[in-house]
Amino acid sequence: MNTTDAPLKSLDEWEDFMKERYPEPAGETSPPKKFKATDAEKKKEQFRNYEADARPSVREFYRLNHTYQTYEFGQEKRREFASLSRREMGVWEAAEFLNTLVDDSDPDTDLSQLQHLLQTSEHIRRDGQPRWFVAAGFIHDLGKILCLYGEPQWAVVGDTFPVGCAYSDTIVFSKFFESNPDSQNAVYQDRLGVYSEGCGLDNVQMSWGHDEYIYQVAKPYLPMEALYMLRYHSFYPWHRENAYSHLTNAQDREMLKWVRAFNPYDLYTKSHEAPNVSELKPYYEDLISEFFPSKIKW
Ligand SMILES: [Fe+2]
Numbered sequence: 001m002n003t004t005d006a007p008l009k010s011l012d013e014w015e016d017f018m019k020e021r022y023p024e025p026a027g028e029t030s031p032p033k034k035f036k037a038t039d040a041e042k043k044k045e046q047f048r049n050y051e052a053d054a055r056p057s058v059r060e061f062y063r064l065n066h067t068y069q070t071y072e073f074g075q076e077k078r079r080e081f082a083s084l085s086r087r088e089m090g091v092w093e094a095a096e097f098l099n100t101l102v103d104d105s106d107p108d109t110d111l112s113q114l115q116h117l118l119q120t121s122e123h124i125r126r127d128g129q130p131r132w133f134v135a136a137g138f139i140h141d142l143g144k145i146l147c148l149y150g151e152p153q154w155a156v157v158g159d160t161f162p163v164g165c166a167y168s169d170t171i172v173f174s175k176f177f178e179s180n181p182d183s184q185n186a187v188y189q190d191r192l193g194v195y196s197e198g199c200g201l202d203n204v205q206m207s208w209g210h211d212e213y214i215y216q217v218a219k220p221y222l223p224m225e226a227l228y229m230l231r232y233h234s235f236y237p238w239h240r241e242n243a244y245s246h247l248t249n250a251q252d253r254e255m256l257k258w259v260r261a262f263n264p265y266d267l268y269t270k271s272h273e274a275p276n277v278s279e280l281k282p283y284y285e286d287l288i289s290e291f292f293p294s295k296i297k298w
């Protein structure tokens with residue numbers, strides 16, 4: 001992969017940026033259950049700062065993501081990946097496969113992909129959440145194996161947004177949408193675009209990435225609450241900014257609380273204390289077998 005496709009030193013760079021953008025509320029030792037709303041003015045000011053302070057690599061990543069994530073691109077990627085005909089492997093095996101993703105992250109301070117998954121799921125488990133919630137935490141980023149298929153970073157990670165309708169101004173670096181061909185399409189820039197009021201997110205095409213891919217893989221096996229967590233965990237404009245409510249239906253609004261409950265475990269559980277993979281493996285093998293067959297389609 002060349003640097004045009006991979007401006008980020010590691011996928012973590014995008015996640016670190018999200019953490020700067022949505023800092024952990026002060027004084028919270030465990031994931032907060034609720035986020036405090038800030039007024040629109042303050043938010044706008046913060047936005048400008050995030051954009052101004054972003055590393056050049058992160059800025060370039062967003063430029064590529066916002067330029068190339070078109071409606072048509074998403075259709076093409078769904079045709080390419082939704083048939084799940086690439087591989088057949090177990091969930092733990094997929095986690096080990098993802099762990100072979102070698103990037104330029106700092107081996108002394110950065111956690112491996114498997115360690116991030118385990119930190120997330122272990123925190124969920126320690127909080128006494130249901131087992132399907134722990135399972136969702138463990139698999140939530142397995143869609144990043146798209147990188148191992150040679151997909152560029154901008155088509156794997158990044159906060160997601162609906163395509164085929166107007167972009168919300170709560171999306172960071174929205175100015176980069178100017179170079180997206182969809183911004184020249186009047187239908188795609190309409191408030192509802194190709195959708196209808198309250199049509200439900202299931203009928204809305206999100207920008208393509210690891211969230212949609214893992215949702216497709218896990219769809220037959222996990223309860224709806226978990227599937228919402230997987231599919232929309234990077235949809236920050238919805239779960240943190242309350243945007244796009246005109247596209248949601250009653251089920252989405254009901255499920256939003258689960259997507260929100262998941263987010264702090266994803267965003268704020270990174271510590272340098274590495275989980276012990278071999279010690280945890282038996283618990284996860286058991287948990288995985290409760291929900292998934294020994295091999296699933298990817
Ligand atoms: Fe993710």
Ligand SMILES: [Fe+2]
Pocket residue numbers: 116140141266
């Ligand atoms: Fe994650």
